[in-house]
Amino acid sequence: xxxxxxxxxxxxxxxxxxxxxxxxxxxxxxxxxxxxxxxxxxxxxxxxxxxxxxxxxxxxxxxxxxxxxxxxxxxxxxxxxxxxxxxxxxxxxxxxxxxxxxxxxxxxxxxxxxxxxxxxxxxxxxxxxxxxxxxxxxxxxxxxxxxxxxxxxxxxxxxxxxxxxxxxxxxxxxxxxxxxxxxxxxxxxxxxxxxxxxxxxxxxxxxxxxxxxxxxxxxxxxxxxxxxxxxxxxxxxxxxxxxxxxxxxxxxxxxxxxxxxxxxxxxxxxxxx
Amino acid sequence: xxxxxxxxxxxxxxxxxxxxxxxxxxxxxxxxxxxxxxxxxxxxxxxxxxxxxxxxxxxxxxxxxxxxxxxxxxxxxxxxxxxxxxxxxxxxxxxxxxxxxxxxxxxxxxxxxxxxxxxxxxxxxxxxxxxxxxxxxxxxxxxxxxxxxxxxxxxxxxxxxxxxxxxxxxxxxxxxxxxxxxxxxxxxxxxxxxxxxxxxxxxxxxxxxxxxxxxxxxxxxxxxxxxxxxxxxxxxxxxxxxxxxxxxxxxxxxxxxxxxxxx
Numbered sequence: 279x280x281x282x283x284x285x286x287x288x289x290x291x292x293x294x295x296x297x298x299x300x301x302x303x304x305x306x307x308x309x310x311x312x313x314x315x316x317x318x319x320x321x322x323x324x325x326x327x328x329x330x331x332x333x334x335x336x337x338x339x340x341x342x343x344x345x346x347x348x349x350x351x352x353x354x355x356x357x358x359x360x361x362x363x364x365x366x367x368x369x370x371x372x373x374x375x376x377x378x379x380x381x382x383x384x385x386x387x388x389x390x391x392x393x394x395x396x397x398x399x400x401x402x403x404x405x406x407x408x409x410x411x412x413x414x415x416x417x418x419x420x421x422x423x424x425x426x427x428x429x430x431x432x433x434x435x436x437x438x439x440x441x442x443x444x445x446x447x448x449x450x451x452x453x454x455x456x457x458x459x460x461x462x463x464x465x466x467x468x469x470x471x472x473x474x475x476x477x478x479x480x481x482x483x484x485x486x487x488x489x490x491x492x493x494x495x496x497x498x499x500x501x502x503x504x505x506x507x508x509x510x511x512x513x514x515x516x517x518x519x520x521x522x523x524x525x526x527x528x529x530x531x532x533x534x535x536x537x538x539x540x541x542x543x544x545x546x547x548x549x550x551x
Numbered sequence: 552x553x554x555x556x557x558x559x560x561x562x563x564x565x566x567x568x569x570x571x572x573x574x575x576x577x578x579x580x581x582x583x584x585x586x587x588x589x590x591x592x593x594x595x596x597x598x599x600x601x602x603x604x605x606x607x608x609x610x611x612x613x614x615x616x617x618x619x620x621x622x623x624x625x626x627x628x629x630x631x632x633x634x635x636x637x638x639x640x641x642x643x644x645x646x647x648x649x650x651x652x653x654x655x656x657x658x659x660x661x662x663x664x665x666x667x668x669x670x671x672x673x674x675x676x677x678x679x680x681x682x683x684x685x686x687x688x689x690x691x692x693x694x695x696x697x698x699x700x701x702x703x704x705x706x707x708x709x710x711x712x713x714x715x716x717x718x719x720x721x722x723x724x725x726x727x728x729x730x731x732x733x734x735x736x737x738x739x740x741x742x743x744x745x746x747x748x749x750x751x752x753x754x755x756x757x758x759x760x761x762x763x764x765x766x767x768x769x770x771x772x773x774x775x776x777x778x779x780x781x782x783x784x785x786x787x788x789x790x791x792x793x794x795x796x797x798x799x800x801x802x803x804x805x806x807x808x809x810x811x812x813x814x
Contacts, residue, residue: 449639456607457653457704458629467655471643547643549686 314338335517341525344518353507353519354526360502364420365492368427372484375428376435377477381469383436384443397436405430405491409498419499423492430491431484438483442476443469474545482538489531556585556740557620557630557707559606564615566601575601576766578615581759588734588741590751590774592798593761599744600712602761606742607633607710619708629653632706636713638697640685647672647681650699671703674733691722698730702737709734711743715750727753728779735778748798752791753780762801769801 294300321337324330334340348354383390405426412422446469454468496505504527511520561581567574576598583589591599604610606617608627617624624631632653640649651668659667672681675695680688685696694714701709711730715723731754734741745751751758752774760770772794774780780787 447639449635449637450641452609453635453639454652454656456609456627456633457656457700458627459656463656467652468641471641547684547686549642 333517336521337518340518341521344516344522348519348522354523356502357504357507357523358526358530360500360506361492361496361504364423364496364503365427365488367424368488368492369431369481369484371424371428372431372435372488373477373481376432376480376484377439380436380439380477380480381443381465381473383440384446384473385469390440397433401433401437405487406494409495413498422498423495423500423503426491426495427488431488434483434487435477435480438476438480439473442473442480445476446472471547475542475548478538478542478545482535482542485534485538486531489527489534493527556587556738558585558618559583559589559708559740559742560618561602561606562616562618564602564605564612564617566598566605566610566613574613574765576761579767581768583740583742583757586735586738586740588731588754588756589743590755590758591742591744591761592746592748592751592758592794593766594802595746597761597763597766599761599766603633603710603712603742603744606708607631609633629657629704630706631708631710632701632704633710633712634697634701634714636716638690638693640693640696640700642684642686645682645684646677646688646696649685649696650703653700653704667703667705668699671699674702675699675729689722691718691726694718694722694726695729698726698733702733705737706739708740708742711741713744713746716746723750724753724782730754731778731780748791748795749782752776752787752794753782758794760798760801770797772797 295304317338321334321339324337325334345354379393383393408426408429409422412425413419416422416425450468450472451464454464459467492503493505493508496503497509500506504523507523508520511517511523559582561579564579565574565577579602591602593599601610605612606624608624608631611625619631627633641652644652647668650671651664654664654667669681672678675698677692677695677699680692685693688696697714709730714730715726718726727750730741741754743750743754745754755774757774758772759768760772761767762769772790774790774794776784776786776790782788
């Protein structure tokens with residue numbers, strides 16, 4: 279039997295600090311703290327400069343004070359619910375269209391050759407430039423915004439799926455067929471598990487793009503959502519509300535991205551990467 | 552796990568990959584009785600791997616047919632399973648999941664699947680690794696998983712396309728013995744393609760030699776030896792020498808100018 283020797287003074291706290299997750303958390307907290315300090319210093323200069331004094335509420339402390347006020351009034355929750363619905367709907371449509379088309383592109387060469395140029399062409403059109411067309415085509419503002427999110431998010435999902443499938447070892451299909459697999463088995467037991475990592479990576483990129491498109495899209499017409507809340511705060515000169523909403527967007531975006539990173543780690547079967 | 556053998560009848564089998572390419576092999580006829588371990592040996596390009604792919608139903612012949620107990624092979628089936636040169640395991644799965652993947656394509660209950668997977672893993676002596684990811688195994692262990700994945704289907708015919716050629720000598724030797732032992736115990740047929748004369752003698756009951764272009768079966772030799780076929784046994788060594796001579800003769804007969812044997 280062997281006993282681990284603990285150096286004098288190296289107790290439970292020291293061991294905890296050496297834990298990888300604790301160290302990562304420490305680095306993240308340090309980075310956020312530096313950002314907060316810079317913001318605090320910026321706010322101090324704004325407050326002490328007569329020409330910028332009007333914008334003092336952009337500072338860190340007024341922003342932090344705005345959070346309980348906005349939360350108490352239910353403004354953050356309402357904005358998140360409305361934006362979350364649009365973001366979720368747009369992303370679901372992008373996944374429902376992007377994954378099957380991506381699979382076809384990765385699996386069927388003629389389909390890839392046939393669709394690559396038109397898809398690359400449409401992909402390069404800024405999603406927000408579809409806005410006037412979306413407003414004309416869709417009966418509701420919600421419909422227009424969901425369309426804009428979907429058209430922005432579909433490309434990363436589609437191309438990541440196709441790229442994932444192109445990397446799949448064709449021998450896996452041969453082995454599966456040899457063991458009696460039907461096309462549906464090949465899809466569910468071989469293709470999907472093999473490319474889940476790539477699809478999730480595409481969804482992560484799509485989420486970033488969708489999140490960027492969501493806010494400016496909500497500046498238009500609608501009376502709910504994070505974009506609307508920012509625009510409303512700007513018009514009412516409630517600058518601390520505006521920055522509180524911007525911070526909320528950052529926090530929620532970071533949280534959603536972290537969920538996808540965790541899912542990517544969970545479904546990645548690649549070793550040494 | 553009860554497996555039975557089958558009679559294999561190859562009748563007038565001809566294959567060419569396309570109208571622009573030459574005939575790979577021409578009018579091959581062969582019969583293999585139930586439970587036989589048949590080695591197909593020959594130089595590269597004589598069509599032995601193509602013949603095996605047709606036996607597996609992966610390729611369709613240009614002419615002729617293959618019958619298994621009277622049933623024509625026209626597509627892959629769990630009744631005739633091929634084991635490839637590389638294991639081609641699914642890297643996101645554990646050993647047990649890889650072994651059971653073929654059963655998941657059929658209508659097997661969870662209990663039956665578990666029972667058959669456990670038995671197949673036991674046959675290839677990987678019980679301690681059942682829950683391990685296949686990426687954590689050595690090359691030899693991965694090939695054992697591929698063997699278990701084929702055996703779990705309880706095929707009547709197991710086809711092996713140089714399955715141990717990428718392995719080290721010790722692992723190869725051990726797997727050659729194991730495959731023959733399992734096949735004899737279960738009674739199923741094996742047909743294997745090899746470049747290795749030793750492998751043919753250790754694993755086979757009969758060796759057929761393919762040669763020529765287009766290829767055909769030019770010789771055959773019964774490996775009429777008691778089990779186990781130990782490579783150090785004098786009878787095995789004598790048969791190996793005979794098979795080598797027959798192989799050389801076959802090569803000389805078809806292409807006298809390039810008749811050097813790669814032993």
